[in-house]
Amino acid sequence: MNLRKMQTGQSGTIASVKIGGSLGLRIREMGLVPGAEITVTGRAPLYDPVKICINGQTLTLRNSEADHIDVATK
C-alpha cells in the first residue's frame, strides 16, 4: 500500500522506495529504507504533511514524497 493512503495508527514494513536523486537519498538517509518498520502517527491539520514513527523517532514528509514509498501493511 502507498504510504499516502495509510490511516493514522496503521503500521507496516517499507517494501520499496521508488525514487532516486536527491529526494531518494534524502528519504533513505532519514532511515526510510526497505525493511524499516513504520507507524503513521498523525497528519498536519491540513492533512499534509504526514507524521510517522520509525525506530522510536518521529519523521514528517509531504504526501507528494510519501507517494514514492510502498508499505506492506499489517
Added chain:
Amino acid sequence: MTAKDSLHIALAGNPNAGKTTLFNNLTGAHQHVGNYPGVTVEKKEGICTHEGNEIRVVDLPGTYSLTAYSVEELVARDYLVNEQPDVVVNIVDASNLERNLYLSCQFLELGVPLVIALNMIDVAEKRGIRIDTEKLSEFTGVPVVPVIARSGKGVNELLKTVQKVSQTGAAPPRTLIRYGADIDEALKDLIPVLEEHKLLGSAYPASWTALKILENDEQIVAKVMLENMKVGQELVDRSETLARHLQDTIDAYPETVIADHRYGFVRSILRQGEVTRITDQDRLYASDQIDKVVTNRVVGPLLMAAILFGLYSFTFNWSGFLVDWMGMCFAFLGSLAESALPDGPIKSMIISGVIDGVGGVLGFVPIIMFMFFGIALLEDSGYLARVAFMMDRIFHFFGLHGSSVMPFIISGGIAGGCAVPGVMAVRTLRSPKERMATLLTVPFMNCGAKLPVLTLIIAAFFPAHQARYMFLATLVAWLVALLVAKLLRMTLLRGESTPFVMELPPYRVPTLKGLFIHTWERTWQYIKKAGTVILGISILLWAMMTYPGLPSDKVADFEAMRQQVVTSADKAEELLRIDQLEAEAGLRHSIAGRIGMSLEPISHFAGFDWRTNIALVGGFAAKEVIVSTLGTAYSLGEVDPEETTSLTDRLASDKHWNPVAALAFLFFIMFYSPCFVTVVAIAKEAGSWKWAFFSMGFNTVFAFSMAVGIFQLGTVLGLG
C-alpha cells in the same frame, strides 16, 4: 599535514544529536562564530584545554549524510578534506543509532581519523536501549566513548581518547562495507584507474572517489573531469553502464543501492548483539503524547497562533523598555553634543549622522536579542519543527517552506514587526531556494516603521474606516508577499522544492546556558557585521539630505526676512515659520532634494510630486523618516511621527493629493525598497550583495508599477 602545536578537532554528526551542547560544554565562552567562506553556513570555532594542552574545536554543520545535495553537507565534507582535522569526533545519538550510524559509515568511507562520541546514553537507557560500546568499537574499527553532553559526563574520557587517536593517527581505511556484487565490481574497476592516474589522489582516498563517481556526485565528477577529461569520461562511462544495468535488473539507482547497503551494514552491527532493546511500545515516549495535543487538528493551530503571537509580543513589547532606555541615552548624548559643540557641519554630522546612526544600529539590538532568545527557545525545545509541520501545506503552495512562517510574522505579519530581525530569522530555514524566496519577500510586511506613515495617509484620506484600512493593509501585505514568493519560485528561483522529509525532534527542556550562548552570539554578529556598514550608510544618507547647503545669497535672504520680523507682534511664531521655510528650501537644494525633483517627470505617473519623492528617498534611511521629511518638505518643520495632526490637515487640503494618489502612495510605501538596515541584513543572510541590490531594485520597480496602475486607473475612473 603541517606541524601544529595545538590539536585540531572537528565535531560532526546528525542535527539534534547534541553537537552544539557538546561544543558549548567543551569550549564554554571561548567561541567564535563566523561563516564558511562563500556560503551562509555558520562556522563555530572554539578553544578547549585538556591536561594543559589547547585543542582547537570546530563545529561542523549538522548533517544526515555527505552528499553534494546540500550546502551543509558540502561544507562539512570539504572541511574534512581540505582542513584535515587531526581527529573527527562523530557525535552519535544513542537513542537513535540506526540513522546516526548511517553518517558514521560515510566518515569511515572517507577514511578520516574518527572517534565516536556516543551521546544521550541517558535517554537511550530510559528507553531500554543498552549498547555494548566495546563491540560497537570492534565492528566499526574506531574508539567509542559514551558521553552525556548535557551534563558533561564522559567528556574527559572523550578528550583522552581524542588525544590518543591523534598520536597514533588514523588506521588505514578497511573495507568494511559491501555494496552488493554489481557495485563492488564496478568499484574494483574504478579504483585502480583512479590510483594509476592519481586522480584527486592527495585529497581523497581512491575508494571514496570511486564510490562518489558511482553515486553520480556532481562535485566529485566535476573535479575528476577537470583533472583529466579523458580518463574522467571513461570512469563516468563505466558508472553509467552500472546505472543502466541496475535499472534493467532491479529497477534502482546506484546511489540508492549504495544507501541501502550502508543501512544493511548498520543493521548488521545492531543485529550482532551490541544492542539490547527492551522495547516498551506502550510507554510511547512523552513526546508523542505532547504531540497528540500540540499538533491536533483543532487545538494545534490555535495553540500555534497563541505561541507565535506570544513570540511576537515578547520580541517587540517586552524589549520595549530597553529600546526606550537606549533611545533616551542617545537623545541625551544628542543634547549633550547639541550644547557642547559649536554650530556648524561637524556638529550636524555628529548629531544627525553619527549619534543617530549608532543609535539606529543599537536601537535594533534589544529587539534582535529578544527575538533570537524566543526563537532559540522554540528551536531548542523542538516546537519550531512542529510549526513547520503544521504550516507547510500553505507555504509550500507558494513555493516556500513551513518554517517561513516565523520570519514573516516577525517582519510584520502581525502589523508592527520589523524586517531586520525578520530577515535574520530566515536562517532557521535550511532549504536554499525557499530560504531566498522568504528572504526577498518578508520586507513586504508592514513593519512598525511603516505604520506611522500608513496611519498618517489613512487618517488624512480615509478617516471614516481607519481600523478597517489598517487591517486590510496587513492582509494585502501577506497576499502580495506570498504571490511574489510564488512568482519568484516560478522564475528566478525556479526549481524543485527541497524535500521536506525531516525529523520532529523529541521535546526537550532547553538549557539556559545554551539559550544565552545562542542569543548572544547571533546578536553580536549583527552588531559586528551589520553595524559598521549601517553606520556608514547612515552618515551618507545624512549627507545626501544636508549637502550641498543653500548658497549664501539664499541664506542671506532668509536672514533679511528674520531681521524684518524683529518688529512684528508674533515674533517667535514668525521666526519659526521662516526657519521652516529655510529648512524646506535647504532640503530642496540638497542632493536628496535634487533627486526628488529630477524624478518628478517619472513619478507623476503614480501621482507623486517632488516632495513625496524626497520623503521616499528619506524613507530608505528608515520608513518613519518619510513622515518627518514630508513635514520638512511641506515647510512644517520636522514632524514627529507620533503626532501628525498638522501634516494630516496639510495633506488633506493639498491640491496635489486626493484619495487615489493617497492609495497609490500607500501601496508604494508598503512594497518599495526595504530600508537600508534591512538591505544590509539581506546581504548578510544571502551571503552576497547581489541579492540585496536585487531586493532594492525589484521591490521599487514592482511597487512603482502597482502605484502607477492604481493612480492611472483611479484617475481614469474619476475617483480622484
